[in-house]
Amino acid sequence: MSHHIIEIEHLRHVYPDGTEALHDVTFSVTHGESVAVIGANGAGKSTLLAHLNGHLLSESGEVRIGHVPVSGATLEQVRRTVGMVFQDPDDQLFMPTVREDVAFGPMNLGITGEELKRCVADALCRVDAEHLAEKAPYHLSAGEKRRVAIATVLSMSPNVLVMDEPTNGLDPYARRQLIGLLKDFRHSKIITSHDLDMVLEVCERTIVLSGGAVRADGPTREIFRDERLLRECRLEKPLSMQGCPVCGG
């Protein structure tokens, strides 16, 4: 049996207007791995993530979750395994209250009664949002919305967590909390972000996309030490690796 939870082979994506957003992308992710996908604006990160739970379907190439090829026929099975947190929390929250939003996923999986209550309470607790349970999602601050959006995914206990720009809009305290949460999540995770300091802390492996293609794939610290690669892909070293601007150390 393959030890890969995600396998992507020769994936290409062309949008209806002819933009080739992904070009021959191939990589796999093993159980428990934390992988960052980084790249400049327009590099293809969100397009790649959308293929992992079938929001976009491949016309050319293949995406497999476990042994299951992602296709129209396998969407339900795939989405039980892959929990996706979107870049914009408003795409994830649509019920009258936070509690109902967090309960929506597990209810669809057939969970009811006390078990459902436990799932919801546990997910809200993990993102420190129990006090928001009865609030309307559209009344929440940007950071609160993001935490609740994460809870809607955690409540389904996914084996793979996929997050598009998870630290966007978070204040430093909430960002720090989120980093703790991500480090505690023991299953596989794939994260896109321009917050390269968070990437350095959370992900042991980094894939660099440039112009829709995989430009590099390796240990995060090695990728960030490669100044030429970063320059060519319009990226910058994380601040924590840039040394002290005063003493040069």
Ligand SMILES: Nc1ncnc2c1ncn2[C@@H]1O[C@H](COP(=O)(O)OP(=O)(O)OP(=O)(O)O)[C@@H](O)[C@H]1O
């Ligand atoms: N619906 C669409 N129709 C046409 N082109 C699109 C569409 N969505 C994205 N693109 C194009 O596909 C390419 C990749 O976009 P994508 O959103 O995947 O990049 P990204 O790396 O996530 O960028 P960012 O860091 O800005 O979020 C870009 O050239 C973008 O203009």
